[in-house]
Amino acid sequence: MSSGNSVVKSLTEGEVVDAIARRLVSHPSFGEYLDYPDDARDIIPRGPRILFSMDAYTISSLRLPWRSLRDVGWAAFTGPISDVVSKGGVPLVSMLALGIPGEWRITDLLELVEGFREASSHYGVRILGGDTNNSSEAWIAISVIGFTSAKIPPRRMGLKPGDVVIATGVYGAMGFISKHGINEAIRHQWIIEATKKPTARVEVAYVIASQYRAITASMDVSDGLGYTLSEISKLSKCGVLIKQPPRVHREIVELCRDNMDCILDYSLNGGEEYGVVLGVKQDLLNHVVRELEYYEVDYSIIGNAVEAEPGVYFNGKKLNIGRYDQFKGWITKMQ
Amino acid sequence: MSSGNSVVKSLTEGEVVDAIARRLVSHPSFGEYLDYPDDARDIIPRGPRILFSMDAYTISSLRLPWRSLRDVGWAAFTGPISDVVSKGGVPLVSMLALGIPGEWRITDLLELVEGFREASSHYGVRILGGDTNNSSEAWIAISVIGFTSAKIPPRRMGLKPGDVVIATGVYGAMGFISKHGINEAIRHQWIIEATKKPTARVEVAYVIASQYRAITASMDVSDGLGYTLSEISKLSKCGVLIKQPPRVHREIVELCRDNMDCILDYSLNGGEEYGVVLGVKQDLLNHVVRELEYYEVDYSIIGNAVEAEPGVYFNGKKLNIGRYDQFKGWITKMQ
Numbered sequence: 219m220s221s222g223n224s225v226v227k228s229l230t231e232g233e234v235v236d237a238i239a240r241r242l243v244s245h246p247s248f249g250e251y252l253d254y255p256d257d258a259r260d261i262i263p264r265g266p267r268i269l270f271s272m273d274a275y276t277i278s279s280l281r282l283p284w285r286s287l288r289d290v291g292w293a294a295f296t297g298p299i300s301d302v303v304s305k306g307g308v309p310l311v312s313m314l315a316l317g318i319p320g321e322w323r324i325t326d327l328l329e330l331v332e333g334f335r336e337a338s339s340h341y342g343v344r345i346l347g348g349d350t351n352n353s354s355e356a357w358i359a360i361s362v363i364g365f366t367s368a369k370i371p372p373r374r375m376g377l378k379p380g381d382v383v384i385a386t387g388v389y390g391a392m393g394f395i396s397k398h399g400i401n402e403a404i405r406h407q408w409i410i411e412a413t414k415k416p417t418a419r420v421e422v423a424y425v426i427a428s429q430y431r432a433i434t435a436s437m438d439v440s441d442g443l444g445y446t447l448s449e450i451s452k453l454s455k456c457g458v459l460i461k462q463p464p465r466v467h468r469e470i471v472e473l474c475r476d477n478m479d480c481i482l483d484y485s486l487n488g489g490e491e492y493g494v495v496l497g498v499k500q501d502l503l504n505h506v507v508r509e510l511e512y513y514e515v516d517y518s519i520i521g522n523a524v525e526a527e528p529g530v531y532f533n534g535k536k537l538n539i540g541r542y543d544q545f546k547g548w549i550t551k552m553q
Numbered sequence: 554m555s556s557g558n559s560v561v562k563s564l565t566e567g568e569v570v571d572a573i574a575r576r577l578v579s580h581p582s583f584g585e586y587l588d589y590p591d592d593a594r595d596i597i598p599r600g601p602r603i604l605f606s607m608d609a610y611t612i613s614s615l616r617l618p619w620r621s622l623r624d625v626g627w628a629a630f631t632g633p634i635s636d637v638v639s640k641g642g643v644p645l646v647s648m649l650a651l652g653i654p655g656e657w658r659i660t661d662l663l664e665l666v667e668g669f670r671e672a673s674s675h676y677g678v679r680i681l682g683g684d685t686n687n688s689s690e691a692w693i694a695i696s697v698i699g700f701t702s703a704k705i706p707p708r709r710m711g712l713k714p715g716d717v718v719i720a721t722g723v724y725g726a727m728g729f730i731s732k733h734g735i736n737e738a739i740r741h742q743w744i745i746e747a748t749k750k751p752t753a754r755v756e757v758a759y760v761i762a763s764q765y766r767a768i769t770a771s772m773d774v775s776d777g778l779g780y781t782l783s784e785i786s787k788l789s790k791c792g793v794l795i796k797q798p799p800r801v802h803r804e805i806v807e808l809c810r811d812n813m814d815c816i817l818d819y820s821l822n823g824g825e826e827y828g829v830v831l832g833v834k835q836d837l838l839n840h841v842v843r844e845l846e847y848y849e850v851d852y853s854i855i856g857n858a859v860e861a862e863p864g865v866y867f868n869g870k871k872l873n874i875g876r877y878d879q880f881k882g883w884i885t886k887m888q
Contacts, residue, residue, distance in 0.1 A: 231879040251705050255788075257636035257773060258606035258699075260706050263598040271593035272696055274650030274684040301592035315609030315694040317652070320880050349609040349694070352879040357686065359650040359694030361607055364593075370586050371595050438592060453590075544566040544687040545655055 226327055227320030227352075234318070234327075235350050241331050242314070244344035259346035261311055265365030269307030273297035274359035277330075279544070283400060284410045287326055291333020291358075292340075292415045293490065297440060298362040299341050300418035300492040304438035305371040306426035307364030309343045314360050317353030330358075341420060368427045372436035377454035377497035379525040381434050386422055386510065386517040387493020388412075389443055389485035390470035396442075396487045396540075408469045418492040421513035426494075429509060432502030439493045444486030444539035446495045447530045454497070457526030460537075464493075464518045482532060487540055497523060561662055562655030562687075569653070569662075570685050576666050577649070579679035594681035596646055600700030604642030608632035609694035612665075614879070618735060619745045622661055626668020626693075627675075627750045628825065632775060633697040634676050635753035635827040639773035640706045641761035642699030644678045649695050652688030676755060703762045707771035712789035712832035714860040716769050721757055721845065721852040722828020723747075724778055724820035725805035731777075731822045731875075743804045753827040756848035761829075764844060767837030774828045779821030779874035781830045782865045789832070792861030795872075799828075799853045817867060822875055832858060 226234060235255075243254040249262040273294070280290045295312070302309045314334060318327060338345050343362065377383070391412035395403040403409045418438070426433055435454055439446045443464060451458045463481040474480035493516075498506050503519075510517045529536040561569060570590075578589040584597040608629070615625045630647070637644045649669060653662060673680050678697065712718070726747035730738040738744045753773070761768055770789055774781045778799060786793045798816040809815035828851075833841050838854075845852045864871040 227880045230881055234880065252604075252640060252708060255784075256640065256708055257775075258604045258633075258640045258642060258697075260640065260642075260701070261603045261605060262601070263603060266597070268596045268598060268603070268698070269587075269593045270596060270646065270648060270681060270696075270698060272648035272650055272683050272694075274652070274686050274694055276652060276686045276688045279686070298593075305587060305591065305593045305595065307593060307595075311605065313605060313607035313696055315607055317609070317611060317690070317692050346605060348607050350879070351609050351611045351614070351692065353611045353690050353692055355652070355688050355690040355692075357652050357688055357690075357692055359607075359609055359684070359696075361605075361648055361694075361696035362593075363603070363605060363698070366595070373587060373591055440592075449590075544685070545562045545569065546565055 224324050225320065226318055226322045226324055238331055238350060242335055242345045243347055254347060263365065264310060265367055267366050269302045269305055269364040269366055271298040271301035272359065272361040273301065275357060277356040277358060282413060283404060285414055287329040288333035289414050291330045292337040294358045295334055295337035295360060296416050296418050296492055298360045299343060300438040300440060302362050302364040303418055303420055303423040304436050304494045306368040306423055306430055307366040308420065308423045309341060309362050309364035311344045311346050312360055312362045314345055314348035317351045317355065317357040319354055319356055320352055366427045368430035370430055372426060372430060372433045374435060374437045374450055375453035377435040377450055377456060377523045379456050379523050380500055381497040381523040382500055382503050382519055383458055383521045383523060384496045384498055384517055385443060385464040385493055385520050386419065386515050387439060387491045388465045388467060388516050389488065389491055390466040392488030392490055393484035397484065408467060412467055416490040416492050419515050421515055422494050425506060425509040425513065429506050432499050432506050433496055434499060435497035437495055439491045439495065440489060441541055442487050442489045443491065444530060444537065445541045448539045450495060451530060452528040455528060457524045457528060458521060458530050459524045460521040460530060460532040462518060462520050464520050465516045489542060559659050560655065561653055561657045561659055573666055573685060577670055577680045578682060589682060598700065599645060600702050602701050604637045604640055604699040604701055606633040606636035607694065607696040608636065610692060612691040612693060617748060618739060620749055622664040623668035624749050626665045627672040629693045630669055630672035630695060631751050631753050631827055633695045634678060635773040635775060637697050637699040638753055638755055638758040639771050639829045641703040641758055641765055642701040643755065643758045644676060644697045644699035646679045646681050647695055647697045649680055649683035652686045652690065652692040654689055654691055655687055701762045703765035705765055707761060707765060707768045709770060709772045709785055710788035712770040712785055712791060712858045714791050714858050715835055716832045716858040717835055717838050717854055718793055718856045718858060719831045719833055719852055720778060720799040720828055720855050721754065721850050722774060722826045723800045723802060723851050724823060724826055725801040727823030727825055728819035732819065743802060747802055751825040751827050754850050756850055757829050760841065760844040760848065764841050767834050767841050768831055769834060770832035772830055774826045774830065775824060776876055777822050777824045778826065779865060780876045783874045785830060786865060787863040790863060792859045792863060793856060793865050794859045795856040795865060795867040797853055797855050799855050800851045824877060
């Protein structure tokens, strides 16, 4: 295959698909028979319950100036993995569909593909196949299958007054970007490092699967911690009272000193931190905490569910939580 | 939600997703807990082997002048189902991702959604969730999970000289379009009817699953019967000798009279007929045929695998098979 400055449309569809498949597609594992270029793949169930997720992205929406296409591939792959993890599933295999403009350079396509390969290897999630399309706008769709031993995987709703609220993950970098803008953010190396390749912790799935009796609600943080908290609150019909900040980057601690309003401002807005917010029964909290520590997952006990109008509360006030809307841009949620 | 001439970007992302989900997303079935808007869905394995497929489309590539967006939704949904069926899998659940231009009318989006709903209901394949994106070009990605009891699901390769070659499905309408063009085709009502909503026969999965010992190769017909035959031939490293035509529309029989070259010309080119080409062991042929007849699947025994250079042969000649290439348009394959 030619490369350099050659563009994708200089290749046939078969050559494009082969180039991608050769780099990404995992061959049959134990007990499997189908392989590329078969139209479907076969896998043997690895647990009593299948978890299934799908995420898709217009590539331009994943681009930060400091993200290469390789980072974009990594970031895209992380989304559906985080979805499976937040429901207690250990992600196992994936399928990947791409829309590629014919004018794209082949080297750009291969860089994106390298990001998928790298993420697939990091998460131990095999890529089994997918589909490639010619599209004027570049896009990615990824579907993931995982398995869980949880008899009852946690929903977004289910939080009850008295439950403890835990947030895993480290916050503040994407919040800095949404507060100060890209031009200011790009001057801070720590922000670039923290947001280049958003990463989910698969170990959280082990904790949820083994402690599902303790966990009343769970949702990952893809659109901002504040949005996740307000969504759990709304669906569970109770308030979330914040008492402690989530884990934030050291630079946010330095910037805010001990000002909790400042820390929350940076940590509740943002997105793609891919932590998980867990509602946990008070009397089983120590089991969950012990496991999170065993797996060295960053977490913080940020507060409690309370009997109140749905919303996120701090210091006697209900917070106003914004969210990025794909059709409208940044909007502030009126509750 | 407003509709009429309103465009998608007049809604928030949440409203768009809710409108789609309300019409499409299936609620938990027996033994399941997760539901919209959870990030992943849980299902219980329904067979010893999972089959997993994913297809994606730039919507403009699915448009024939007589296909409504509802037909497009149906056609898109049929692709990944056909992939699972051709490997002996009974498709059970799906996820669906969409890229929607903000300028699309809401009524157009709902018409597309109605096509998914209709196909989901026809095939008995539940839609469990998915993702929605703002995109300048409209696209669809669909992922399907099915199950099979086949100990060894059939690959594309595996055909051996002496094996019988069966093609299920009815051919000729898409071949007419690729031969005479849209402007001529649109004058024939039978072509419009035959191509408006391409349909796969799920019953073929039952036949493959129960007769997998008899079936040496299998591939569905999404890019033309000729392409499927030449792909099986190439991967299996033997020739396919055509002796009888596949089932064709009555109008093709009338058009071609008894001219077999003419019938093959119309039936080998085309696409989206969603039949399946099966390689079958000679001594087990009657088992496969009996089941195809039991399920009233249209089929024809079109020929045999032969020891020869890979390719599709008829009447002592190797046929030249074309294929639509997404990046190049129609190309003729040089073998």
